[in-house]
Amino acid sequence: MRRMAAPVAGLLLNAAAGVAAWVLLVLLAGCAALVPVRGLGVRPLARVRSWTHGLAAFQLARADRALGHEPAAPESAHAQEPRENAHARETAWLALQAVTGPGGVVLIVGVLSAEAVIWHLPTARPSIQLTVALSLAVVAIGAVAVAAVPLLHRTQARLAELLLRPGDTDRVRQLTESRAAAVSAQAAELRRIERDLHDGAQARLVSVRMTLGLARRASDPAQVRELVGEAWESAGQALIDLRDLVNGIHPPVLADRGLAGAVEAAALHVPLTVDVDVDLPARLEAPVESAVYFAAAEALTNAAKHSRAQRAWVRLRHSEGVLRLVVGDDGRGGADPRGTGIDGIGRRLSVFDGTLDVRSPAGGPTEFIVEIPCALSSQKISPS
């Protein structure tokens, strides 16, 4: 009997969740209908969606237990999913839950009623055979019903899992895409470096050697001086080319001071008053540091270039395994989240399952929010 307790309780809870689903469905429809009326329903809609999300999360956790799965890390697989997809999935699940939730209880009650009806069938000529046949039927139906209870319970759990958790195929597609993007971005980067070296420092050194070769052959001291001067200029330009190149690959200040120092240094490069607030107990993995640094630098450059901002702020925190970077400015807002620079940041972050959210209502303020699930490295930040 104890083996039945959990599934029965589960079915009852599911029925309750089904009733809740009905209520939420009605509320969702009501709020959605109010959205066109001067946006009246927008905020309540968000509220109802968060309730829906809460109910879905509760059911998903129960489903995990019922199916004997390890509870999944919260939201890890969702990190990359657009919010609209999650809403769509949850609404579909709500509709299904509204029907199937009470379904189990209805089925059981139905079976029991059927048995009662069979048992009390008015029989004209009661006979032993008929009584035995009816008894067998009642026992058989009852056995099927008892067997169906855990099955129903598991089916409902499975349905919840199917609808509420983006499947492995989605995840695999996501990883394939971000890996392909990372590989091609890396290849493009190498090509750019090769081209820059070829057209820049390499070419200049060739010219230095050529000029010095000429100076070696020249006999007129004035001409020698002139040629050496030319070579000297070229060598200087080669140094400038190399410095720019190195800065684009890996800013030396990032190597020297880590993310905190590098972000502080980046803040000094823009003509804005920037409030930098970095609180990280340890260094991050180098590739993550680099991606976050370039995201912060790009966001600050955007703020300085396009937003007509006076002040900007950078906040960097790490908590519960997630690194969160916020770069904001008090400018006029309206930043295009599909701009090339922003798009590039997004692609760079996607390799680390990171997300970029740009909130930039017309009139401002603009906020770039970057989140990357990552661990801190054991290397402590050395005091400076």
Next chain:
Amino acid sequence: MRVVIAEDLALLRDGLVRLLSASGFEVVEAVDNGPMLLGALTRHRPDVAVIDVRLPPTLTDEGLRVALEARRQRPGLPVLILSQYVEQLYARELLSDQAGAVGYLLKDRIGDVDQFVDAVRRVAAGGTAMDSEVIGQLLTRRRSDEPLGRLTPREREVLALMAEGLSNAAIAARLLVTDKAIAKHINNILTKLGLPPSDDHNRRVMAVLAYLEAEPG
């Protein structure tokens, strides 16, 4: 004039020793890492130290850290930091104690021997030698600054050279004008920026740098 050199690449270290010796400096020690540099600075108490920002063992900004530490122990110890790149953050840290006698130059500048030697002497004498790149970045960052906007193009040129740490005579020589004309420009600049006039050139330079370093806007 006694100088300590810290540079980990032998090619550049030997070059620096040769260049400074040929220019009348006495190189008392040339080291190739941070801990040895700190020892050399305490032991020799040199008139000036020429230090590569990136040194072993960490191969990060070890040179700068040692220089700052040495200056904490002995305020105003003249140090000239050399680097393959300039970072405003580091310039700010070097200048923050307001003691002067600091330099921060790109390694490229060594190629201009006369100007480089002049910069080393200036730092040894308590002056400053800030790379034109640092000053350029500071000026760009403050491009919307109103008092700076009131400067004439010539005054901006003078301001930039002054912020690098050049003396009036050196600025005059660069811009091919008289010392007197430069003195007048400098007075105008200080007035427009609301900085107090001073007879001490180093103090004026520090005031100008502090002005440019302040937060914009």
